[in-house]
Amino acid sequence: MASKSSVSSGLRQAFDKYSKFGKTHAQLADHNELRIGSAQIQKMMKDCSLINSKYTSQLLDNDIARVLGKLTTGAAEPGAVHYPKGTKTFDIKGFKLLIDRIAESKGVSHDEVLGKINQNEGPSLTNVTEIANKEITDRMTDTSQYTGSHKERFDEEGHGKGKEGRTDDADTTGYVQGFKGGN
Structure with a gap:
């Protein structure tokens, strides 16, 4: 006991x-x-x-x-x-x-x-979602294969950047409506 x-x-x-x-x-x-x-x-x-x-x-x-x-x-x-x-x-x-x-x-x-x-040794991971085809996922997230603006969508490790990787936000700060210049 x-x-x-x-x-x-x-x-x-x-x-x-x-x-x-x-x-x-x-x-x-x-x-x-x-x-x-x-x-x-x-x-x-x-x-x-x-x-x-x-x-x-x-x-x-x-x-x-x-x-x-x-x-x-x-x-x-x-x-x-x-x-x-x-x-x-x-x-x-x-x-x-x-x-x-x-x-x-x-x-x-x-x-x-x-x-x-x-x-019990802890939470089991049976029936947990896994990557279906790792080779395809690795190939699609490899930034060396992309050119132009698509290359900016992923960081060095292959993780997506989200919205900041897809859009260029203009700086619209100013003292009047429609002002587009910063300085």
């Missing part, structure tokens, strides 16, 4: 991995604490094989709604976890309460659910 601290650290690692999964650097930098949403919880439970024919994803959604409902309606005891009304994501403390609820719904022990989560 694993020690309590290793189990909780394993849960924390799984929480960190799945809460970051599918988010951009800007989204991660936007918040000071990690939160996990319903989609990431669904993915975690599927990857850990906790969802099966008896405990379906619909039952998981019901458990998520129940725990969020309890956490947002008010904390009866001081020091208990409480979320503002309308919250749809969990922090680590609320996630631990959700794990307790999942274990209760499945009719298994809390340690069995934690054990399956700890055995």
Whole structure:
């Protein structure tokens, strides 16, 4: 049997991995604490094989709604976890309460659910969109093959520049309408 601290650290690692999964650097930098949403919880439970024919994803959604409902309606005891009304994501403390609820719904022990989560290595990338034909993509983004204004659409690494690579914006700053000169 694993020690309590290793189990909780394993849960924390799984929480960190799945809460970051599918988010951009800007989204991660936007918040000071990690939160996990319903989609990431669904993915975690599927990857850990906790969802099966008896405990379906619909039952998981019901458990998520129940725990969020309890956490947002008010904390009866001081020091208990409480979320503002309308919250749809969990922090680590609320996630631990959700794990307790999942274990209760499945009719298994809390340690069995934690054990399956700890055995998981992180979000799997099965059925993820990949580049269909890498040779064609590489050829089309190779700037050495382009001439003229088309060459300006990509940077040195082959990434598109977006609008700044397609348009030349005129400097129309001036003191009267229609003024086109800068100095």
